[in-house]
Amino acid sequence: LPKNHISHYDLNKLTVTPDALVNKEEVLILTPMSKFVPEYWANLNKLSYDHNLITLGFILPRTKEGDHALKSLESAIKKTQSNQGKFKKITILRQDSNSLESQLEKDRHALKVQKERRSMMALARNSLVFSTMSPATSWVLWLDADIIESPQTLLQDLMAHDKPVISANVYQRYVDDKTKQESIRPYDFNNWVESEEGLKIAAGLKDDEIVVEGYAEMATYRPLMAHYYDANGDVSTEMALDGVGGGAVLVKADVHRDGAMFPSFPFYHLIETEGFAKMAKRLGYDVFGLPNYLVYHFNE
Numbered sequence: 461l462p463k464n465h466i467s468h469y470d471l472n473k474l475t476v477t478p479d480a481l482v483n484k485e486e487v488l489i490l491t492p493m494s495k496f497v498p499e500y501w502a503n504l505n506k507l508s509y510d511h512n513l514i515t516l517g518f519i520l521p522r523t524k525e526g527d528h529a530l531k532s533l534e535s536a537i538k539k540t541q542s543n544q545g546k547f548k549k550i551t552i553l554r555q556d557s558n559s560l561e562s563q564l565e566k567d568r569h570a571l572k573v574q575k576e577r578r579s580m581m582a583l584a585r586n587s588l589v590f591s592t593m594s595p596a597t598s599w600v601l602w603l604d605a606d607i608i609e610s611p612q613t614l615l616q617d618l619m620a621h622d623k624p625v626i627s628a629n630v631y632q633r634y635v636d637d638k639t640k641q642e643s644i645r646p647y648d649f650n651n652w653v654e655s656e657e658g659l660k661i662a663a664g665l666k667d668d669e670i671v672v673e674g675y676a677e678m679a680t681y682r683p684l685m686a687h688y689y690d691a692n693g694d695v696s697t698e699m700a701l702d703g704v705g706g707g708a709v710l711v712k713a714d715v716h717r718d719g720a721m722f723p724s725f726p727f728y729h730l731i732e733t734e735g736f737a738k739m740a741k742r743l744g745y746d747v748f749g750l751p752n753y754l755v756y757h758f759n760e
């Protein structure tokens with residue numbers, strides 16, 4: 461430690477490049493976690509980016525479910541951190557804000573709870589990023605706790621695009637009831653391009669009302685990245701987006717440093733991750749998605 465207890469960081473020298481590994485750029489992987497999914501942990505540990513350059517940050521709700529997840533996470537961490545390939549640093553936060561009572565899929569996806577749920581998620585994400593980002597962080601990867609499968613090169617692959625914000629396409633594996641065949645289907649509909657209809661709906665809302673995507677009651681006709689997946693297409697195909705989900709999104713840390721966060725209030729009638737995309741764009745950053753680059757969500 462310097463004698464005078466002053467640490468100097470020249471943010472001008474902090475690089476954020478497609479050659480991140482060569483330049484030893486530090487990555488902060490952030491995960492809000494209501495449950496611990498072992499496959500998520502296994503997948504995270506298989507990422508091939510240098511773990512010495514990776515810091516992990518978690519935020520868990522102050523509920524019974526959160527207590528349970530915390531125990532599992534801590535015991536998983538104990539094993540990993542005593543091995544080679546341990547991460548540089550791990551921070552676990554307990555939420556001071558509220559969270560939903562029921563995390564059952566049908567309850568948490570009901571239209572009437574979206575504003576409340578997404579707004580609580582926004583507060584949790586903001587606490588997480590503002591408490592864990594350091595002056596040495598070059599990149600932030602938002603990775604949900606139920607993303608159970610991705611390429612091992614997830615970080616390098618997303619970094620290679622050199623975009624301020626870039627989202628993978630979140631799919632889900634399932635077994636077709638009729639054919640008994642294993643198949644895949646779109647999961648996250650929050651990666652979208654704004655539409656005339658979407659803007660029209662927003663224009664008719666009261667100040668405190670929001671537009672949420674993926675509900676028939678609110679037909680936006682927005683082009684959804686989930687529907688642009690082409691199994692035979694180039695995995696590096698890019699698509700400009702106006703809204704993103706939180707499943708697997710890589711953000712240049714400067715975007716957050718400049719003030720882009722997850723609005724817990726209607727921002728252009730958008731909140732949480734979709735509001736974040738809007739805020740990044742208002743700050744002058746472009747937002748992209750990779751329709752043919754899939755990661756997989758846990759199937760409850």
Ligand code: GDP
Pocket residue numbers: 491492493494495519520521555558559560568580581584603604605606
């Ligand atoms: P969905 O996939 O859109 O249905 O959203 P999820 O319920 O999976 O939530 C997104 C992410 O936030 C996942 O990583 C969850 O584990 C996590 N999560 C969900 N609810 C809470 C909460 O109340 N507090 C915190 N800290 N994390 C949560």
Ligand code: MN
Pocket residue numbers: 604606757
């Ligand atoms: Mn999820």
